[in-house]
Amino acid sequence: MTGNDTLTRNEARAAREVYRDVLVELLGKDERQVCLDSDTGLFSSTDWGAASERYLNLGIAEQNLMGVAAGLARSGRIPFVNTMSTFAATRALEAVKLDIAWNNLPVRIAATHGGLSAGHLGSTHHSLEDLAIMRLLPNMTVLVPADGPSTESLLRAGADLPGPVYLRLGRGATPDLPPSAEPVRIGVAQRLRQGADVTVIATGPHPVLAAVETAEDLAGDGIDVAVLNMHTVKPLDHEAIVEAATRTRGIVTVEEHWAAGGLGSAVAEVVAELGVACPVRRVAVADRFAVGTGGHRHLLARNGISSAAVTEQVWRLLG
Numbered sequence: 001m002t003g004n005d006t007l008t009r010n011e012a013r014a015a016r017e018v019y020r021d022v023l024v025e026l027l028g029k030d031e032r033q034v035c036l037d038s039d040t041g042l043f044s045s046t047d048w049g050a051a052s053e054r055y056l057n058l059g060i061a062e063q064n065l066m067g068v069a070a071g072l073a074r075s076g077r078i079p080f081v082n083t084m085s086t087f088a089a090t091r092a093l094e095a096v097k098l099d100i101a102w103n104n105l106p107v108r109i110a111a112t113h114g115g116l117s118a119g120h121l122g123s124t125h126h127s128l129e130d131l132a133i134m135r136l137l138p139n140m141t142v143l144v145p146a147d148g149p150s151t152e153s154l155l156r157a158g159a160d161l162p163g164p165v166y167l168r169l170g171r172g173a174t175p176d177l178p179p180s181a182e183p184v185r186i187g188v189a190q191r192l193r194q195g196a197d198v199t200v201i202a203t204g205p206h207p208v209l210a211a212v213e214t215a216e217d218l219a220g221d222g223i224d225v226a227v228l229n230m231h232t233v234k235p236l237d238h239e240a241i242v243e244a245a246t247r248t249r250g251i252v253t254v255e256e257h258w259a260a261g262g263l264g265s266a267v268a269e270v271v272a273e274l275g276v277a278c279p280v281r282r283v284a285v286a287d288r289f290a291v292g293t294g295g296h297r298h299l300l301a302r303n304g305i306s307s308a309a310v311t312e313q314v315w316r317l318l319g
Contacts, residue, residue: 012176015151015169015205016042016112022152023080023110026159027051033159034072038065038083040112062087066095066107073105078159084118085111085168089130100164101137108158108165114144115204115256116290117171119299126290131203132261134166135234142234143186144168146208147176150231153184161186172296174205177229187232189240195226198314199244200252203230203263206300207254207283213307218314225314233263241270245278250317252281254310256300259284281313 020042027033028051037043037057048055058065062083069079081088088096088111100107111130118125134142141161145151151169158165182190189201192208193215202211208229215225226248228240244251251271253264264282271278285303292299300306 012173013148014171014173015145015148016110016171018148018151019110019155019167019169020046022155024048024051026156027054030078032076033078033080036065036069036072036079036081038062038081038087040082040084042082042112062092063095066092066109067099069107070095070099070103070105073100073107074103078106078108080108080110082110082112084113084125084127085115085130086113086118086125086127088166089127089133093133096164097137101139104139104163106162106164108167110167110169112169113171114168115170115206116285116299116303116305117296119290119292119294119296122293123289123291128256128258128285128290129261130166130168131233131255131257131263132265135266136261139163140234141165141186142168142232144203144231144233145184146203146205146229146231147174149176150184150190154186154231157186168204170205170296175209177208184231187235187237189237190229190231191226191240192229193225193227195224195248197224197248198250198252198317199226199228199248200254200310200314201228201230201241201244201263201267202254203233204256206296206305207256210283210305210307210310211254214310214314217307217311223314223318230263230267233266236266236270238270241267242274245271245274245276250279250281252283252310252313252317254283254305256305257284259287279317281317283309283313
């Protein structure tokens with residue numbers, strides 16, 4: 001992506017819908033694959049064709065869902081588990097940890113309504129802890145697509161991984177990255193913009209959009225901002241972070257997550273071990289519950305996830 005490219009803002013699709021359509025195709029080609037649903041409604045009108053017997057709706061019983069997935073995986077199947085992200089990361093955590101991660105089983109957890117995207121349902125459905133929890137589990141791969149096309153790319157690539165995968169998806173449609181962006185590869189940060197002054201590292205659709213908008217705005221002030229889409233939170237691209245820490249004056253991280261334990265913490269851990277003088281500033285939800293009900297963009301702005309917040313941190317970093 002060049003400095004003049006912008007994110008496309010039309011005909012975008014919701015990542016969870018892209019996931020659904022690609023999953024139907026995958027199950028049609030691989031009889032080992034099974035779709036386990038928790039009555040999400042995502043597949044209510046889906047025609048599975050020959051794979052119809054491999055779609056199982058187990059109801060709203062997330063811990064049981066994970067246990068069944070582990071049993072099927074142990075028996076040679078490749079389960080795709082569907083639930084909301086906060087339920088996958090908290091309600092079903094024990095089963096994810098002990099049944100799936102401990103046994104290093106090939107279960108793909110498709111967690112929809114990530115971050116604040118279920119804001120219309122209230123605080124009980126906010127998911128601001130899942131990246132911290134999932135990246136701590138040994139054997140777990142943690143993926144956060146920034147748009148529909150990258151959802152497809154990461155889903156296809158993750159389908160062949162030997163261990164468990166956590167795929168964090170939003171709820172509504174978000175802008176696609178331009179076709180000129182680098183291909184998405186698991187474990188490799190996607191460089192969206194070159195820059196020599198500051199590096200902004202973002203994960204997730206709205207944080208990536210905020211990062212690119214900040215870089216475009218600051219270019220008019222002569223500030224050269226590099227932007228990395230860290231779609232893989234685990235395994236983290238250490239090489240890209242080291243390059244940012246040693247070649248630019250500082251790093252700003254952006255995520256739709258609590259500040260503790262998420263992408264910002266992961267990046268700070270890498271920088272701290274380097275022993276170089278590189279400040280890391282985090283744009284994330286503060287250490288409080290995001291109280292209230294409302295639309296996704298409203299809650300993002302209310303909780304400080306915006307290009308204005310990223311711009312402020314860049315200027316503070318530059319002094």
